[in-house]
Amino acid sequence: MGREYEWLFGALPQNSAPAYLCERVFGAMTRERIRILRMRLVFSSCTGVLSLGGFIVAGKALVAAMSASGFLTYASLALTDSSAVLGSSHSFLLSLLESLPGPEVVFSLALLAVFIQSLRVLVVSGIAWAWRTERFA
Amino acid sequence: MDPDAPLIARAKAGDDAAVELLVKRHIDAVYNFLVRYLGNAALAEDATQETFVKAWRNLKRFDESRALKPWLFEIARNAARDLMRKKRATLFTDLSTPGTDTAFEDTLADPAPLPPELFADRELAEHVAHALTDLPPRDRAILVLRYTEDLAWDDIAIAMEAPVNTVKSWHRRALGKLRASLLPFAPNHDHGA
Numbered sequence: 115m116g117r118e119y120e121w122l123f124g125a126l127p128q129n130s131a132p133a134y135l136c137e138r139v140f141g142a143m144t145r146e147r148i149r150i151l152r153m154r155l156v157f158s159s160c161t162g163v164l165s166l167g168g169f170i171v172a173g174k175a176l177v178a179a180m181s182a183s184g185f186l187t188y189a190s191l192a193l194t195d196s197s198a199v200l201g202s203s204h205s206f207l208l209s210l211l212e213s214l215p216g217p218e219v220v221f222s223l224a225l226l227a228v229f230i231q232s233l234r235v236l237v238v239s240g241i242a243w244a245w246r247t248e249r250f251a
Numbered sequence: 252m253d254p255d256a257p258l259i260a261r262a263k264a265g266d267d268a269a270v271e272l273l274v275k276r277h278i279d280a281v282y283n284f285l286v287r288y289l290g291n292a293a294l295a296e297d298a299t300q301e302t303f304v305k306a307w308r309n310l311k312r313f314d315e316s317r318a319l320k321p322w323l324f325e326i327a328r329n330a331a332r333d334l335m336r337k338k339r340a341t342l343f344t345d346l347s348t349p350g351t352d353t354a355f356e357d358t359l360a361d362p363a364p365l366p367p368e369l370f371a372d373r374e375l376a377e378h379v380a381h382a383l384t385d386l387p388p389r390d391r392a393i394l395v396l397r398y399t400e401d402l403a404w405d406d407i408a409i410a411m412e413a414p415v416n417t418v419k420s421w422h423r424r425a426l427g428k429l430r431a432s433l434l435p436f437a438p439n440h441d442h443g444a
Contacts, residue, residue: 128283
């Protein structure tokens, strides 16, 4: 039974896609690519600006926390009296680590990482967007 | 392994040339399916474009160990349905809930063979095309995938997003309806056979 239906459908003319349809599909894909890149540009710009602002605020809080905990005093000692620091390097490093304001450091580094990543996406997407737009235009 | 697999891997890695090759390789099959499914060349063009853009957008999630063609037909069918919904068409009778078919169709056995005089008809292609447009889109899709695209049952099931047995049952009913539509074109045949 299947054979006679195969024969029957074989009688139907095959509809080939018009020649321009391929170009139309590629054009639609390029437009879609540009749209996605534009969205990435907007999103990475927003995260970049927000993370930079956050990093500036977190950086100020970090410096304040470092001076409050005495970290800056310990750190300046390493520059001013390096021979004393080298003599008791083990206890000096321990004191330095103890006075490090951990949460502020982690928060600042996280914001810095987000900013760098946003910048990377912004540059890569920006270049790709400019290239595609120029090629498509 | 599917012959498209190396191209799919390249396309996933961002190779535009591989995407173009895949489009060129499958555009005729997808377009032909959509023309038969929608019964309208202009709509089929829009749906073809939408199909390939959607496929390209979701290519990263596609498992290249699977065959590409059934997946493309699945997207094409959904794109066609979305398009028709947007155009508020009423042609999608197969979107209604299952079980709305007549009792006759539900109890239908394998359709009887087609009358031989039908095959001698010079305008056979026209009759088949006409009979196809009279069928609901779901039946049209199954018949075109089975007999024009020559897909296996498993692949048709993927394209139709339904279990294989359900697809086979739909196929049997579709053949019955097609046969009924074609019988008037075989005037000397005993229609009760």
